[in-house]
Amino acid sequence: EEFLNRLRLTEPHVKSFLHVSETVLDEADEIDRKIDRNEDVGPLAGVLVAVKDNICTADMPSTAGSKILENYRPPFDATAVKKLRESGAIIVGKTNLDEFGMGSTTEGSAYQVTANPWNLECVPGGSSGGSAAAVSARQCVVSLGSDTGGSVRQPASFCGVVGLKPTYGRVSRYGLVAYASSLDVIGCFGSSVADAGILLQTICGHDKLDATSSKREVNDFTSQFISKDYFESQPLKGLRVGVISETLGDGVDQEVVSSIRGAISHLEELGCTVTEVSLPSFSLGLPAYYVLASSESSSNLSRYDGVRYGNQMVSDELSALYGGSRANGFGPEVKRRILMGTYALSAGYYDAYYKRAQQVRTLVQKTFKAALDSHDILISPAAPSAAYKIGEKKNDPLAMYAGDIMTVNVNLAGLPALVLPCGFVKDSASSLPVGFQMIGAAFDEEKLLRVGHIFE
Numbered sequence: 001e002e003f004l005n006r007l008r009l010t011e012p013h014v015k016s017f018l019h020v021s022e023t024v025l026d027e028a029d030e031i032d033r034k035i036d037r038n039e040d041v042g043p044l045a046g047v048l049v050a051v052k053d054n055i056c057t058a059d060m061p062s063t064a065g066s067k068i069l070e071n072y073r074p075p076f077d078a079t080a081v082k083k084l085r086e087s088g089a090i091i092v093g094k095t096n097l098d099e100f101g102m103g104s105t106t107e108g109s110a111y112q113v114t115a116n117p118w119n120l121e122c123v124p125g126g127s128s129g130g131s132a133a134a135v136s137a138r139q140c141v142v143s144l145g146s147d148t149g150g151s152v153r154q155p156a157s158f159c160g161v162v163g164l165k166p167t168y169g170r171v172s173r174y175g176l177v178a179y180a181s182s183l184d185v186i187g188c189f190g191s192s193v194a195d196a197g198i199l200l201q202t203i204c205g206h207d208k209l210d211a212t213s214s215k216r217e218v219n220d221f222t223s224q225f226i227s228k229d230y231f232e233s234q235p236l237k238g239l240r241v242g243v244i245s246e247t248l249g250d251g252v253d254q255e256v257v258s259s260i261r262g263a264i265s266h267l268e269e270l271g272c273t274v275t276e277v278s279l280p281s282f283s284l285g286l287p288a289y290y291v292l293a294s295s296e297s298s299s300n301l302s303r304y305d306g307v308r309y310g311n312q313m314v315s316d317e318l319s320a321l322y323g324g325s326r327a328n329g330f331g332p333e334v335k336r337r338i339l340m341g342t343y344a345l346s347a348g349y350y351d352a353y354y355k356r357a358q359q360v361r362t363l364v365q366k367t368f369k370a371a372l373d374s375h376d377i378l379i380s381p382a383a384p385s386a387a388y389k390i391g392e393k394k395n396d397p398l399a400m401y402a403g404d405i406m407t408v409n410v411n412l413a414g415l416p417a418l419v420l421p422c423g424f425v426k427d428s429a430s431s432l433p434v435g436f437q438m439i440g441a442a443f444d445e446e447k448l449l450r451v452g453h454i455f456e
């Protein structure tokens with residue numbers, strides 16, 4: 001009730017949700033009754049979880065922020081949602097996002113603009129802006145987002161919460177509306193590292209419904225949060241931390257740089273050995289990401305034809321039905337991505353764009369692998385700036401894309417990364433949070449969570 005009251009109070013200003021469940025209190029009552037009957041209620045009993053609206057829920061609409069899926073109700077739960085329900089969690093609602101996850105501010109939603117709870121004139125980041133804002137405004141305990149090129153980490157930084165992007169394949173994508181399948185991963189928001197880690201523990205693991213989900217054994221991420229001698233044993237002593245030099249130079253706000261430097265000093269105080277590491281291919285990640293993500297999305301989004309899903313423009317003529325449904329159903333950014341992707345994949349341009357971008361991807365993977373062979377974790381800002389004003393970059397797609405420079409390489413390499421708050425940028429009206437990013441070796445979320453927990 002407390003959460004729902006706060007949600008009612010804050011939602012008219014923040015607008016994190018596209019849909020709020022009407023059965024939250026009933027579900028909570030049912031848990032109470034189970035407790036009375038001494039029945040098992042699961043480790044997350046009664047924990048309110050908000051879910052990004054590109055993740056399928058059988059009992060609520062799942063629009064992916066697009067008009068083309070308006071009123072669409074999937075006949076099934078995504079695997080991550082199913083696991084949450086099995087653990088006793090209550091899904092409080094579906095959160096706003098940039099249409100199909102394409103964007104960095106949540107202004108690209110077909111339905112509403114979400115505001116940053118720290119300053120309502122600013123964006124919450126994106127594309128999982130609704131999920132980040134919901135945790136930041138304490139409208140839920142934790143939330144699910146998705147991260148194709150930074151959509152969990154950048155809004156976590158903008159909203160001052162913890163954001164965790166797992167290794168590619170760690171969490172099943174079954175029921176996640178596909179944007180760029182080789183990059184997409186479901187991620188976690190929480191107001192502490194422990195919360196994000198517990199959420200990951202609940203949703204991860206192999207799933208036969210997603211052929212790319214990993215069969216690797218799932219570590220115990222969470223018992224380290226309750227170990228008694230945790231802080232006494234100097235667990236970070238000798239940990240090798242590499243600061244990516246390319247991420248603290250030109251184009252990054254000075255106040256962001258000084259917040260990151262503060263975080264680095266804190267890590268040194270905790271016993272880490274910090275050195276700078278240069279990743280010369282770092283800046284190539286951004287153009288390669290936009291070629292690959294657009295190419296994959298142009299293929300994935302061909303399924304929205306007005307016949308199989310969602311909105312249809314009725315016509316006797318088949319091509320008008322397809323064309324009209326897509327023209328009305330997709331917003332401008334989605335159309336731009338489809339055009340860019342179709343162009344990059346077309347005969348005659350394929351070698352120059354798609355193939356070249358794949359080569360860059362391999363280079364990025366090798367560079368990160370080498371850096372992580374000689375370091376335990378790598379550090380960078382989560383974004384080159386703090387949150388900015390709503391509308392500021394809306395009509396400048398290239399400026400918007402450039403803001404993803406800190407996060408996209410991690411998706412190209414498939415690595416896990418954790419973002420947590422480390423400072424503020426102040427202006428006359430408000431303080432806006434700044435987050436820093438820790439990148440780990442593939443499937444080593446455990447280490448990221450340990451460092452993050454102690455850092456907190």
Ligand code: GLN
Pocket residue numbers: 100101102103104126127146147148149150151152179293404
């Ligand atoms: N901003 C990036 C994009 O628009 C990343 C989005 C995401 O991670 N879903 O593609």
